[in-house]
Amino acid sequence: MSTSKNTDALEPKRLPRHVAVIMDGNGRWAKKHGVTRLRGHEAGAKAVRAVIEACRAIGGIETLTLYAFSSENWRRSKTEVSGLFRLLSKYIRLELDNLNAEDIRVVFIGQTKGLPKRVIADLEESRELTKNNRSMQVNFAVNYGARAEIADACRAVAEEVKAGRLQTTNIDEESVARHLYDPSSRDLDLVIRTAGEMRLSNFMLWQASYAEIVVTRTLWPDFRKRHLYSALREYQARTRKFGGRRGR
Numbered sequence: 001m002s003t004s005k006n007t008d009a010l011e012p013k014r015l016p017r018h019v020a021v022i023m024d025g026n027g028r029w030a031k032k033h034g035v036t037r038l039r040g041h042e043a044g045a046k047a048v049r050a051v052i053e054a055c056r057a058i059g060g061i062e063t064l065t066l067y068a069f070s071s072e073n074w075r076r077s078k079t080e081v082s083g084l085f086r087l088l089s090k091y092i093r094l095e096l097d098n099l100n101a102e103d104i105r106v107v108f109i110g111q112t113k114g115l116p117k118r119v120i121a122d123l124e125e126s127r128e129l130t131k132n133n134r135s136m137q138v139n140f141a142v143n144y145g146a147r148a149e150i151a152d153a154c155r156a157v158a159e160e161v162k163a164g165r166l167q168t169t170n171i172d173e174e175s176v177a178r179h180l181y182d183p184s185s186r187d188l189d190l191v192i193r194t195a196g197e198m199r200l201s202n203f204m205l206w207q208a209s210y211a212e213i214v215v216t217r218t219l220w221p222d223f224r225k226r227h228l229y230s231a232l233r234e235y236q237a238r239t240r241k242f243g244g245r246r247g248r
């Protein structure tokens with residue numbers, strides 16, 4: 001569990017290239033502060049801004065993936081779900097110019113089915129506007145579930161077979177990986193989960209196969225640069241083995 005608080009130097013050569021955050025604890029933060037859950041999510045949106053800025057400033061982190069709305073989040077009250085989507089749209093509209101000015105590419109991963117038209121349009125606009133940006137990629141996982149992503153990829157593989165472009169005997173990991181929602185994103189190096197829960201919650205199960213997982217008790221709305229640095233230092237202190245004997 002990550003505890004260190006300062007922003008000591010990191011080893012630039014050992015930075016994770018793909019970092020993801022399971023942003024958890026907005027509700028607990030709201031309860032702690034005696035405000036509505038929606039206010040907790042709004043406070044969470046401020047942390048999103050801070051963490052994107054910090055990752056961009058560090059340099060070397062190529063992709064940051066943020067779990068904004070899971071396919072299971074539909075089970076929440078209608079008020080919370082529509083509030084979350086309104087917040088997401090507001091965030092994108094407010095931040096898009098900044099993200100673009102920072103040369104950040106915005107990508108959406110998840111299923112569009114069921115999403116409000118406004119959200120789909122905002123995500124599409126941000127993707128289109130930033131598609132040639134190169135400093136960093138930010139993936140927003142919205143209506144995302146890893147099992148659905150893998151099932152969707154399998155369906156696409158089956159279509160390739162049906163069309164005669166692929167033989168079943170040639171299906172391998174690469175055949176599935178090229179149909180993931182963003183095939184250009186490399187495997188995850190580091191998954192950070194806030195609010196102390198030690199689970200992946202149907203998040204990037206394929207891409208997280210060899211990821212290091214850092215869990216912090218900090219609630220997402222309180223998460224800032226120093227917590228990110230702490231997680232990155234914990235990552236750098238790990239030995240990655242990828243199933244072998246030595247780290248690489």
Ligand code: FPP
Nearest residue numbers: 023024025026027028041044045048068091
């Ligand atoms: C988990 O907290 C968080 C979410 C379900 C939504 C994440 C959304 C944001 C951080 C705000 C908007 C996002 C963007 C990208 C601008 P929880 O409600 O499950 O917390 P709890 O477990 O304490 O109840």
